Amino acid sequence: MQLTKEQLGFYSENGFLLLPECFSTVEVGRMSAELPSLLGEDSQCRVVEKEGGAVRSIYGSNIKNEVFRRLSCHPRIVEPARQILNSDVYVYQFKINIKSAFSGDLWDWHQDFIYWQNEDGVPSDRMISVAVFIDNVNEFNGPVFLIPGSHRQGTLEVIARNVISADADSVYKDSPSWISNLTANIKYPVGSEIVSHLVSRLGIVAAKGASGSAMFFHSNLVHASPNNISPFNRVIAFATYNSISNIPIPAGYRRPDYLCSRDYGPLITVSDSALLL
Numbered sequence: 355m356q357l358t359k360e361q362l363g364f365y366s367e368n369g370f371l372l373l374p375e376c377f378s379t380v381e382v383g384r385m386s387a388e389l390p391s392l393l394g395e396d397s398q399c400r401v402v403e404k405e406g407g408a409v410r411s412i413y414g415s416n417i418k419n420e421v422f423r424r425l426s427c428h429p430r431i432v433e434p435a436r437q438i439l440n441s442d443v444y445v446y447q448f449k450i451n452i453k454s455a456f457s458g459d460l461w462d463w464h465q466d467f468i469y470w471q472n473e474d475g476v477p478s479d480r481m482i483s484v485a486v487f488i489d490n491v492n493e494f495n496g497p498v499f500l501i502p503g504s505h506r507q508g509t510l511e512v513i514a515r516n517v518i519s520a521d522a523d524s525v526y527k528d529s530p531s532w533i534s535n536l537t538a539n540i541k542y543p544v545g546s547e548i549v550s551h552l553v554s555r556l557g558i559v560a561a562k563g564a565s566g567s568a569m570f571f572h573s574n575l576v577h578a579s580p581n582n583i584s585p586f587n588r589v590i591a592f593a594t595y596n597s598i599s600n601i602p603i604p605a606g607y608r609r610p611d612y613l614c615s616r617d618y619g620p621l622i623t624v625s626d627s628a629l630l631l
Contacts, residue, residue, distance in 0.1 A: 365570060370575060375564060381629040388419055400412050403458075410451070412449065414613075422448065424628040424629055426445050438482055442597070443482075446476075446594045447614065448591070448612075450589065451589070452589050453588040461540065462544075465573070465577075466483065468510075473614075477603060481594060482594070483570070487567045489590075490563075490586070493560060496588050499559070502559060504552050515539070573594075
């Protein structure tokens, strides 16, 4: 699957591109069928909301689940990623974000690249994420908010905040230090003054679409998502691709492979019908 010149131009200007109905209802059904077992698995790959009940995210499902491995290697998302980055790519990170009905918490305003730069030693923002909508995403169930063109500001300077509560009852009290990147109180939020300034100049959009849609977005695009207080679940799978010429240069501390993959070989795609087999 190749993007058109117009689609590439839109991505370059806005920092994102939404492709409706990239995957069929049957293919999405295959993905949805895998979720109950993944949600029920108690491991460090699973992050719960701060109240300790609903699952917030699952990391590394492409490593241990065949359906999501095939999704991460699928030509409909890998080939456009290669095209945009003008490079072979590998899967840097794979996660499934869940905003459960009535309980899905927010993701504060942020850029992704600052985490990967500061926590993993990635040299440049030559990275792209693809959000595959497993559920319908509408204005009610916590869509991703985007500031078009904000990626052209580069990596914004923000101050890291101490986000892990010292409260003995905190659900995160025994978690590793990197959990601070994955909770509602994220480590490197973009402040309200900066967001207001950017939105006044560039506007704001909500990424909405039917299940099976795929949204490509730049690692420095400023984005966020609100709480889900609707009766509709919102599940999105995110595959992040890194150029094979942009390998992390860690200094000592290394996050687990399911947060920062060390399989740097060029990704080999599966067949277009792989999710139907």
